[in-house]
Amino acid sequence: MALDIKEYNTTVQPTWCAGCGNFAIHVALKKSLIELNISPSETFISFDIGCNGNGADTVGTYGFKGLHGRSIALATGAHLANRKFTVFADIGDGGCFHEGVDHLINAIKSNYDMTILIHNNQNFALTTGQATVTTPKGKKMYAQPHGSPERNLDIDNFILNLHPTFFAKAYSGDPIQLTEIIKEAVKHKGCSVINISQSCPTYNKEMTPQWFNENILKTNTITEYDNQSFDQAKELLNTANTTKKIYTGIIYQDTTIPTFYDNLESRKGILSELTEEVKEYNIKNLLKYTNS
Amino acid sequence: MAKVIFQVDNNMYSNRTTIKIGGESGQGINTVGRMLNQALNRLGFFTFANREYPSLIKGGVASYQVDIADKKIYASAKKNNILCTLSEKSFHTYIYDLLENAIVIHDGKDVELSPDEEIFVQKNNIQIIYLDSVKIALEAGGIEIMANVVLLGYIWKILKLDVNILIEEVLELLEGKKIDIEAEKACVLAGYNHPSYRDTLGQDITLPSPSLSRKLLMSGNEALALGALSAGMRAFYGYPMTPATSIYKFIGETANETKVVVKQAENEITAVQMALGSMYMGTRALTATSGGGFDLMIESISCAGMSETPLVIVLAQRIGPGTGVPTWTGSGDIYTAVRAGHGDFPRCVISISDIDSAFTLTQKAFNIADKYQLPVIILTEKQIAEAIYSTENLPNIEKIEREISKGENRYQTTDSGISPRWIPTKGLKPYLHTSDEHTQEGYSTDIAQQVKEMSDKRERKLETLKTEIPEPQYFGNQDTEIIFVGSGSTKNAVLDAQAAGQNIAYLSYEYVYPLKTDKLLKLANENRRLILIENNQTGQLGKVIKEECGYEFKEKLLKYDGRPFFIDDILDYLNK
Numbered sequence: 001m002a003l004d005i006k007e008y009n010t011t012v013q014p015t016w017c018a019g020c021g022n023f024a025i026h027v028a029l030k031k032s033l034i035e036l037n038i039s040p041s042e043t044f045i046s047f048d049i050g051c052n053g054n055g056a057d058t059v060g061t062y063g064f065k066g067l068h069g070r071s072i073a074l075a076t077g078a079h080l081a082n083r084k085f086t087v088f089a090d091i092g093d094g095g096c097f098h099e100g101v102d103h104l105i106n107a108i109k110s111n112y113d114m115t116i117l118i119h120n121n122q123n124f125a126l127t128t129g130q131a132t133v134t135t136p137k138g139k140k141m142y143a144q145p146h147g148s149p150e151r152n153l154d155i156d157n158f159i160l161n162l163h164p165t166f167f168a169k170a171y172s173g174d175p176i177q178l179t180e181i182i183k184e185a186v187k188h189k190g191c192s193v194i195n196i197s198q199s200c201p202t203y204n205k206e207m208t209p210q211w212f213n214e215n216i217l218k219t220n221t222i223t224e225y226d227n228q229s230f231d232q233a234k235e236l237l238n239t240a241n242t243t244k245k246i247y248t249g250i251i252y253q254d255t256t257i258p259t260f261y262d263n264l265e266s267r268k269g270i271l272s273e274l275t276e277e278v279k280e281y282n283i284k285n286l287l288k289y290t291n292s
Numbered sequence: 293m294a295k296v297i298f299q300v301d302n303n304m305y306s307n308r309t310t311i312k313i314g315g316e317s318g319q320g321i322n323t324v325g326r327m328l329n330q331a332l333n334r335l336g337f338f339t340f341a342n343r344e345y346p347s348l349i350k351g352g353v354a355s356y357q358v359d360i361a362d363k364k365i366y367a368s369a370k371k372n373n374i375l376c377t378l379s380e381k382s383f384h385t386y387i388y389d390l391l392e393n394a395i396v397i398h399d400g401k402d403v404e405l406s407p408d409e410e411i412f413v414q415k416n417n418i419q420i421i422y423l424d425s426v427k428i429a430l431e432a433g434g435i436e437i438m439a440n441v442v443l444l445g446y447i448w449k450i451l452k453l454d455v456n457i458l459i460e461e462v463l464e465l466l467e468g469k470k471i472d473i474e475a476e477k478a479c480v481l482a483g484y485n486h487p488s489y490r491d492t493l494g495q496d497i498t499l500p501s502p503s504l505s506r507k508l509l510m511s512g513n514e515a516l517a518l519g520a521l522s523a524g525m526r527a528f529y530g531y532p533m534t535p536a537t538s539i540y541k542f543i544g545e546t547a548n549e550t551k552v553v554v555k556q557a558e559n560e561i562t563a564v565q566m567a568l569g570s571m572y573m574g575t576r577a578l579t580a581t582s583g584g585g586f587d588l589m590i591e592s593i594s595c596a597g598m599s600e601t602p603l604v605i606v607l608a609q610r611i612g613p614g615t616g617v618p619t620w621t622g623s624g625d626i627y628t629a630v631r632a633g634h635g636d637f638p639r640c641v642i643s644i645s646d647i648d649s650a651f652t653l654t655q656k657a658f659n660i661a662d663k664y665q666l667p668v669i670i671l672t673e674k675q676i677a678e679a680i681y682s683t684e685n686l687p688n689i690e691k692i693e694r695e696i697s698k699g700e701n702r703y704q705t706t707d708s709g710i711s712p713r714w715i716p717t718k719g720l721k722p723y724l725h726t727s728d729e730h731t732q733e734g735y736s737t738d739i740a741q742q743v744k745e746m747s748d749k750r751e752r753k754l755e756t757l758k759t760e761i762p763e764p765q766y767f768g769n770q771d772t773e774i775i776f777v778g779s780g781s782t783k784n785a786v787l788d789a790q791a792a793g794q795n796i797a798y799l800s801y802e803y804v805y806p807l808k809t810d811k812l813l814k815l816a817n818e819n820r821r822l823i824l825i826e827n828n829q830t831g832q833l834g835k836v837i838k839e840e841c842g843y844e845f846k847e848k849l850l851k852y853d854g855r856p857f858f859i860d861d862i863l864d865y866l867n868k
Contacts, residue, residue, distance in 0.1 A: 010735070012735050039718065040722050041716070041717065041718050041719055041720055041721070041722050042718045043722075044573070044716065046569065049727075054736075056724055056726060056728075056736075057724055057726070057730075057734065057735040057736055059724075060722055061722050062716045062722040062723065062724075063722070063723075063724040063725070064568075064569070064572055064599065064601075064724065064725040064726070065599075065724060065725070065726040065727060065728060066565070066568065066592075066595055066599070066725075066727055067565075067591055067592065067595050067727060070561065070565045070592070073557075073561065073562040073565035073566060073569075074565045074566070074568055074569040074572075075569060076562075076565075076566055076569065077527075077529070077565060077566030077567060077568060077569025077570040077571075077572075077573075077577065078569035078570065078572060078573045079569075080527060080553050080555070080566070080569075080570060081526075081527065081569065081570040081571075081572075081573035081574065081575040081577070082573045082574070082575070082716070084718070085573070085716070102558050102559060102562070103558070103562060103565075105558075106557075106558040106562065110555075260555075261553075264553060264554075265547070265548060266547035266548050266550070266551050266552060266553065266554065267551065267553065270551055273575075274526040274527055274553060274570065274573075274575035274577075275573050275574040275575045275715060275716075277524065277526045277551075277575065278524035278526060278574070278575055278576050278692065278694070279524050279692065280522060280523075280524060280689055280691070280692055281521050281522050281523075281524060281550070282522075282689075283518045283521055283522050283686075283689075285549060286518060286521065286546050286549065286550070287508060287510075287518075289514075289542065289545060289546050290508065290509060290510035290511070290514045290518075290542075291326065291329070291330065291509035291510055291511065291514070291680055292514075292541070292542065292545065
């Protein structure tokens with residue numbers, strides 16, 4: 001029986017602003033799960049704090065809305081406990097690059113089999129528009145009447161230089177492409193990172209849908225773009241920087257790196273999940289290892 | 293230098309013999325100490341071993357002390373019968389901790405004694421022997437590193453024990469390593485048969501008769517790890533911090549056997565978040581840290597409290613705020629554990645005191661976390677975590693209790709405060725855990741009535757938990773006038789003094805929060821002399837007790853110099 005999007009919804013209505021990119025991101029997320037035939041009770045989503053996390057109770061999967069900046073770390077623990085679940089970490093650009101950037105770096109390093117959705121609206125929106133690492137320098141933000149005094153950072157190059165095994169860019173205004181990307185990210189065996197440019201009509205008024213439409217180029221329209229090539233991915237991001245364009249699509253993928261779990265000597269040949277293994281354990285054989 | 297006044301009372305040591313190996317970090321004193329301890333336990337003696345060391349890799353002054361007795365002992369004595377020093381600095385550091393007629397084996401050139409030291413040595417009839425253990429090893433056909441077993445052989449001779457047992461143990465410990473067996477044997481014998489030995493050495497050392505039933509040796513951290521494994525812990529997330537690190541070591545080194553997932557996280561926040569994620573999914577995970585790392589975990593503890601996610605954290609205490617004195621003991625984080633985290637929420641704080649309680653209470657901690665869906669903090673101390681205990685066996689394993697149930701709403705209000713919780717499973721109703729205040733369905737809310745209702749529901753769990761928690765345990769004669777009240781390792785020094793014939797009792801708080809005070813108040817009403825004993829500056833357990841029942845201790849024995857309580861401290865206090 002085909003899954004229905006209603007099964008992924010709850011009775012709670014979203015509280016986002018009209019035109020917020022979060023609507024489309026969550027629709028794309030649900031749609032990708034339907035198309036992959038993954039039911040809500042086989043899905044775990046770790047939500048961060050911020051506008052993205054404010055949609056946690058509108059999604060009918062298993063989930064945990066935890067602490068600001070920590071959704072990736074929490075998701076890794078959930079993933080390792082039961083790999084039968086499809087695991088997502090939902091996080092904003094503020095939580096991801098300010099409060100918890102260490103978790104992003106190490107999740108990429110460890111290559112857990114999960115998907116990180118970065119809702120990048122270029123500001124801390126829920127607290128009414130403070131600057132983040134992606135806010136352009138000089139832009140007037142909360143408590144900064146003369147504009148943000150700091151430069152912004154190139155988070156795409158930052159992510160790519162960590163050699164993620166899956167890195168894509170997407171736009172909330174194109175949920176069809178985003179759905180396809182999320183599906184590929186879920187299918188990818190390893191840590192998938194998607195930087196989603198998200199419209200924020202309240203605090204990022206400059207970047208209108210028109211602006212995005214004029215500045216977005218899709219990687220699949222570039223002839224002979226090989227997303228398995230790290231060099232081409234680097235070049236693409238450099239071109240994006242010099243031409244001030246946003247490329248969406250799968251920027252880079254490496255299918256040769258094993259996941260964290262697959263590298264664990266202790267789990268070789270074990271078919272059960274940690275959640276199935278909680279029972280009294282006889283420690284008799286371990287006593288020879290004490291006083292070490 | 294001020295004149296030091298010494299009062300050596302050999303009586304309290306009548307039941308034990310103590311040997312201290314001193315030297316610099318990195319000189320191999322742990323190897324000597326460990327081999328000695330293992331060999332003694334092979335003979336069936338009960339021992340208690342404790343390491344003191346600075347927070348550095350090479351240099352400083354470090355020691356490994358082994359106390360030998362004919363029954364279980366869980367604390368060190370302060371003064372020694374035998375001191376074996378590998379550096380001059382350690383000689384000067386530990387010389388005053390010697391008993392009358394004690395023996396010093398100094399590995400190296402003759403040491404120049406200060407006038408005070410000279411007087412002390414004369415007065416106490418201390419005999420000093422100088423050995424060049426490297427030279428002896430080389431002459432016996434060994435190599436430099438075998439100097440360790442030369443010293444062991446010499447100590448063994450003073451103890452008048454069978455050298456063959458020592459050789460067997462040394463070879464067993466070195467099994468699998470590339471060694472020259474004959475040379476090792478020759479070096480042990482060269483130490484054992486060294487011509488400088490004379491019969492007058494160690495004349496008044498009388499070891500109990502060995503039972504020949506080999507004892508188990510393990511550290512508090514190893515017993516704690518074994519408890520967690522017994523309880524079905526399937527994942528460990530750690531970040532190194534003394535004195536918690538050896539929990540990670542034991543679980544990591546046995547992972548191929550236990551098949552657990554072990555992950556060294558990028559920091560303590562990740563470690564605790566991973567534990568939260570794994571516990572939400574329905575397995576059992578553990579993380580362990582010390583004060584600074586625990587501080588980083590505190591927001592997550594509050595999150596576990598609000599989201600009603602089971603969580604078990606080990607807080608291995610050392611002394612002082614900030615970085616403190618990283619390799620020394622204390623129990624100054626009791627109040628942190630009891631109060632950690634913003635907002636009102638229930639939690640459970642358990643304090644272990646030795647290997648038996650480490651093993652049992654860690655299993656109980658998982659049961660409480662699962663059943664009551666709240667954070668449980670296990671308090672240990674450097675003194676318990678890294679000390680080596682000997683025992684015949686560990687307590688029986690605890691039954692796993694989880695109270696997994698089914699229901700419509702994850703945060704359903706109940707009389708007990710405990711809501712139904714089911715393991716996330718395909719086909720079962722999905723639910724959201726949330727750090728937002730929420731409705732019974734798990735949806736965010738700010739409606740006044742719901743906010744209060746949920747807060748009350750969580751608080752009821754604490755009341756329910758209190759009905760399950762025992763009164764503190766009383767050790768001693770029922771009519772004893774003097775009762776020490778404490779938690780953690782303070783128990784061991786008091787029980788040592790008790791075993792040495794002192795008519796004193798100990799009231800042991802294993803459950804520090806929530807805690808029971810009926811028994812304590814009853815004893816107070818009987819006009820018994822209650823003395824709060826704590827390894828911290830402000831009497832933190834006393835504060836928790838006062839908050840609970842208003843009782844204020846009139847007498848407090850507090851020690852916060854990084855050292856554990858010794859039997860000597862208890863007797864000195866009582867003699868005051």
